Amino acid sequence: MVVGAESKSEVRQISLAFVIPTKDREQDLRRMLGSLVAQTRLPDQVIVVDGGGIAVAWCVAEFPELQIDYVRLLPPSLSAQRNAGMAMLRPDITHAGYIDDDEVLERDAVLQMAVFWGDAEANVGGAAFNVVDVMPLGIMAPRRQLGAVGDGLGKVAPSGLVHELREVRENLETDWLSGGTTVWRREVIESYSYDNWFQGTGFMEDVDYSYGVRERYRLFVVAAARLAHFTQPVRADREWLFGKWQVVNRMRIVRKYRHRGLSLYKAWSVSVMLLAANLSRGIVRRQRSLWDRGLGNLAGIVSELRGKSEQIGGFLK
Secondary structure, eight states: OOOOHHHHHHHHTOOEEEEEEESSOHHHHHHHHHHHHTOSSOOSEEEEEEOSSSOOHHHHTTOGGGOOEEEEOSSOOHHHHHHHHHTTOOTTOOEEEEOOTTEEEOTTHHHHHHHHHHHOOTTEEEEEEEESSOOOGGGTHHHHHTTOSOSSTTOBOTTSOBOOOOOOSSOEEESOOOGGGEEEEHHHHHHOOOOTTSOTTOTTHHHHHHHHHHTTSEEEEEEEEEEEEOOOOOOGGGHHHHHHHHHHHHHHHHHHTGGGTOOHHHHHHHHHHHHHHHHHHHHHHTOHHHHHHHHHHHHHHHHHHTTOOOOOOOOOO
């Protein structure tokens, strides 16, 4: 991409920071920092918030070019780590965001993100990197056929289910953004923080945050700013927890945003649908993980029927 003189001037006015929450994944962190130091345009500030059992300061020290601010935060929690990192922003930072420790950025990803923000209108509040390796469409297809998710990429349905983001060929406006791939205006960061109710891994905490921002600002996925996400599958012994989160965390979001058209009736309908789908597929496929996830869905439904918004900690990977 050729950047004109006027755009170059606007890009120079963008001061970018990244917060990187991490927990016990030093090799992933090293790979990600390696991709960050290789950028054609380095970030202006990097903050690593370490919630692991063993400190990874030694790993951070391998990348002096990034001048990383390193802090430990225990007990670990993704939402709390993100908030702690943003509290460390320097006054000169104009835009800041989050990168997961298991991602790898293409060499000009940061530059392309800065170019986007240099041209962005004032009503744009958040932007996400373009993730080039995500789950195949077939995983989401059954729920789309039942009308459970939004009609297009990045949409939030009245039930609270979201249409998963995938690789895009041109900039895409969305209702929500995936948390560990995002960059936000400084005014957004100062007005919004992650809800610490979402504990541990914090399933759907990024939907809660970005959909809240979407009420006042526009959100985009930036096609030219690309990265790969080497996400790990849910651990077999955490499928029950994941299933419970699928119900409880989503119901919290639906209750919070009912004024924007989210529906408790549809959320309950989808919860029952998830329960039936996971249990039936677990039986047909003889797959224990789906059975356990379905039992987690059932536990979440029981919890919600008791009339309380149960705060659930834990980690999926």
